[in-house]
Amino acid sequence: MTAVVQDRRPAPARTAAPPADVRPRVRRLGLRPPVPLAAGSGVALLLVVWAVGSATGLIDPRVLSAPWTVVTTGVDLAVDGRLVENLAVSLGRAAQGLVWGVLAGVLLALLSGLSRLGEALLDGPIQVKRAVPNLALLPLLILWFGIGEEMKVVTIALGVFIPVYIHTHNGLRSIDKRYVELAETLRLDRRRFVAHVVLPGALPGFLLGLRFAVTGSLLALVVVEQVNGTAGIGYMMELARTYGQTEVIVVGLVVYGVLGYTADRAVRLLQRRALSWRRTLED
Amino acid sequence: MATHARGLTGAAAGAPTAPAVVVRDLVRSYGTGAGVLDGLDLEIGRGEFVAILGRSGSGKSTLLRALAGLDHDVPGTGTVDVPRNVSVVFQDSRLLPWARVLDNVVLGHEAPPVQARAAGIAALAEVGLAGRERAWPNELSGGEQQRVSLARSLARSPELLLADEPFGALDALTRLRMHDLLRDLLRRHHPTVLMVTHDVDEAIVLADRVVVLDKGRIALERRTPQGVARPGTHTSTHATLRAELLDALGLDAGTGTTTGTTTDRKDTP
Ligand SMILES: Nc1ncnc2c1ncn2[C@@H]1O[C@H](COP(=O)(O)OP(=O)(O)OP(=O)(O)O)[C@@H](O)[C@H]1O
Ligand SMILES: [Mg+2]
Numbered sequence: 001m002t003a004v005v006q007d008r009r010p011a012p013a014r015t016a017a018p019p020a021d022v023r024p025r026v027r028r029l030g031l032r033p034p035v036p037l038a039a040g041s042g043v044a045l046l047l048v049v050w051a052v053g054s055a056t057g058l059i060d061p062r063v064l065s066a067p068w069t070v071v072t073t074g075v076d077l078a079v080d081g082r083l084v085e086n087l088a089v090s091l092g093r094a095a096q097g098l099v100w101g102v103l104a105g106v107l108l109a110l111l112s113g114l115s116r117l118g119e120a121l122l123d124g125p126i127q128v129k130r131a132v133p134n135l136a137l138l139p140l141l142i143l144w145f146g147i148g149e150e151m152k153v154v155t156i157a158l159g160v161f162i163p164v165y166i167h168t169h170n171g172l173r174s175i176d177k178r179y180v181e182l183a184e185t186l187r188l189d190r191r192r193f194v195a196h197v198v199l200p201g202a203l204p205g206f207l208l209g210l211r212f213a214v215t216g217s218l219l220a221l222v223v224v225e226q227v228n229g230t231a232g233i234g235y236m237m238e239l240a241r242t243y244g245q246t247e248v249i250v251v252g253l254v255v256y257g258v259l260g261y262t263a264d265r266a267v268r269l270l271q272r273r274a275l276s277w278r279r280t281l282e283d
Numbered sequence: 284m285a286t287h288a289r290g291l292t293g294a295a296a297g298a299p300t301a302p303a304v305v306v307r308d309l310v311r312s313y314g315t316g317a318g319v320l321d322g323l324d325l326e327i328g329r330g331e332f333v334a335i336l337g338r339s340g341s342g343k344s345t346l347l348r349a350l351a352g353l354d355h356d357v358p359g360t361g362t363v364d365v366p367r368n369v370s371v372v373f374q375d376s377r378l379l380p381w382a383r384v385l386d387n388v389v390l391g392h393e394a395p396p397v398q399a400r401a402a403g404i405a406a407l408a409e410v411g412l413a414g415r416e417r418a419w420p421n422e423l424s425g426g427e428q429q430r431v432s433l434a435r436s437l438a439r440s441p442e443l444l445l446a447d448e449p450f451g452a453l454d455a456l457t458r459l460r461m462h463d464l465l466r467d468l469l470r471r472h473h474p475t476v477l478m479v480t481h482d483v484d485e486a487i488v489l490a491d492r493v494v495v496l497d498k499g500r501i502a503l504e505r506r507t508p509q510g511v512a513r514p515g516t517h518t519s520t521h522a523t524l525r526a527e528l529l530d531a532l533g534l535d536a537g538t539g540t541t542t543g544t545t546t547d548r549k550d551t552p
Binding site: 178179181182183184185186187188192196197200201203275277278 | 351352353369370371373375377379380381382390391419420421
């Protein structure tokens with residue numbers, strides 16, 4: 001593409017002039033069409049700064065290992081199987097916690113969103129739970145569930161269900177009253193009302209909650225895996241700390257980062273697919 | 284004539300049938316103020332088309348919502364007797380934006396899914412939207428959306444069709460097309476119809492009977508030429524009827540133009 005083709009002003013008159021494209025000038029307030037691959041540029045920039053810092057010696061390798069050290073360490077860890085093994089354990093935990101947390105969040109949001117009784121009984125305690133950090137609950141959860149897998153999954157689920165609940169509940173309560181009236185005149189039973197009006201109407205809120213939930217589940221991993229872990233990325237990092245292996249710690253961090261980033265991209269992709277009927281600033 | 288076959292005229296031919304809609308002494312008031320509806324009585328015969336006119340705020344929507352059973356929390360008294368199978372057409376097409384056109388049309392249809400979809404496809408074809416079944420409501424024009432909403436109502440063969448300014452948001456030309464379409468559909472489906480409108484001419488050309496609402500009661504009630512039992516016996520023509528209705532609405536008949544006279548929502552005293 002040459003600059004001339006993109007220029008919207010009429011080109012000077014010539015014999016073989018391109019077809020005119022003269023439009024009124026209106027200041028664009030919406031977004032331009034997305035540029036392919038541009039989404040990754042922020043992360044790429046960060047990597048460049050890190051690499052340059054390490055190469056020039058501005059970043060002390062004892063404080064933060066160079067990217068190539070991290071890559072080779074990562075490859076070594078992957079080859080001897082420790083990384084894959086720990087990653088599988090961590091992902092399994094996060095996924096389990098995520099599934100239970102999302103189910104609980106949606107179910108509670110429906111119960112408290114669709115009935116005054118449910119609201120009276122559920123919303124208060126959930127807001128109280130929301131005000132208590134997960135870290136503060138951990139000692140209690142360890143007493144209740146021990147230091148095994150159960151405690152870890154429960155802790156992750158407890159962190160996950162909050163954003164799912166809040167955003168699903170909010171999305172549900174923001175459904176236009178006119179659609180509720182429509183459902184009434186169509187004589188929908190409660191099941192169909194939930195399936196065709198409530199759930200799709202609350203879907204944008206739910207998906208936003210899911211984005212928080214997915215990253216939240218990975219964050220919770222860090223906390224629970226440093227408690228008496230025997231496997232998992234967090235355990236691997238904890239072990240590395242005792243041996244002073246900075247590069248292993250950084251590999252763990254990078255894995256967390258990559259996981260979180262990919263998971264978020266995946267949910268956003270899902271969001272676009274599921275909400276294709278919407279015409280918003282995004283499109 | 285097909286239109287004469289509908290309406291109360293059927294009663295003249297045979298045994299009197301029970302009216303489809305009976306409203307007795309209906310009172311509705313929001314809050315503490317005077318009643319919006321104040322002891323209103325209304326009967327609509329099976330298959331009859333009644334249009335309601337009235338100034339803005341005269342309680343037309345309140346009446347319609349009472350008939351549709353949508354006024355759960357509005358205090359009031361009186362009895363409302365409507366058929367079991369009621370369908371409502373709103374001023375906005377009120378299509379679920381997240382459901383495709385056909386899914387909107389068959390939503391809540393009583394028949395098993397296969398039959399419901401067939402009925403939906405047939406209804407969409409009837410309103411001239413065959414082939415748009417998979418479109419999103421957002422992709423349709425305003426008039427097309429309103430046609431989908433008509434199709435949704437007709438697909439469930441309602442005994443009573445309630446419509447609150449169904450064409451209010453449409454331009455004059457589209458509105459005329461919708462009148463033809465509606466007449467055509469009613470000729471085939473024979474529901475009882477109660478329609479709120481601001482357009483006096485629309486009321487006259489579509490309805491069998493026009494009712495003017497004022498101060499929570501019926502202030503004036505007139506049969507239109509097509510609503511009169513035997514052609515030739517009625518005295519009121521379109522023009523005299525129109526003048527009478529405009530007068531009842533507090534408008535000078537001379538000020539309106541010959542087409543599309545609407546009772547202006549904001550300037551009506
Ligand atoms: N939900 C409500 N709460 C309080 N007052 C209301 C409510 N709905 C309607 N009203 C009042 O009741 C009166 C009648 O309202 P209604 O909507 O029935 O009028 P309408 O005849 O349909 O008017 P329009 O032609 O403008 O649609 C109005 O004065 C209005 O302000
Ligand atoms: Mg109204």
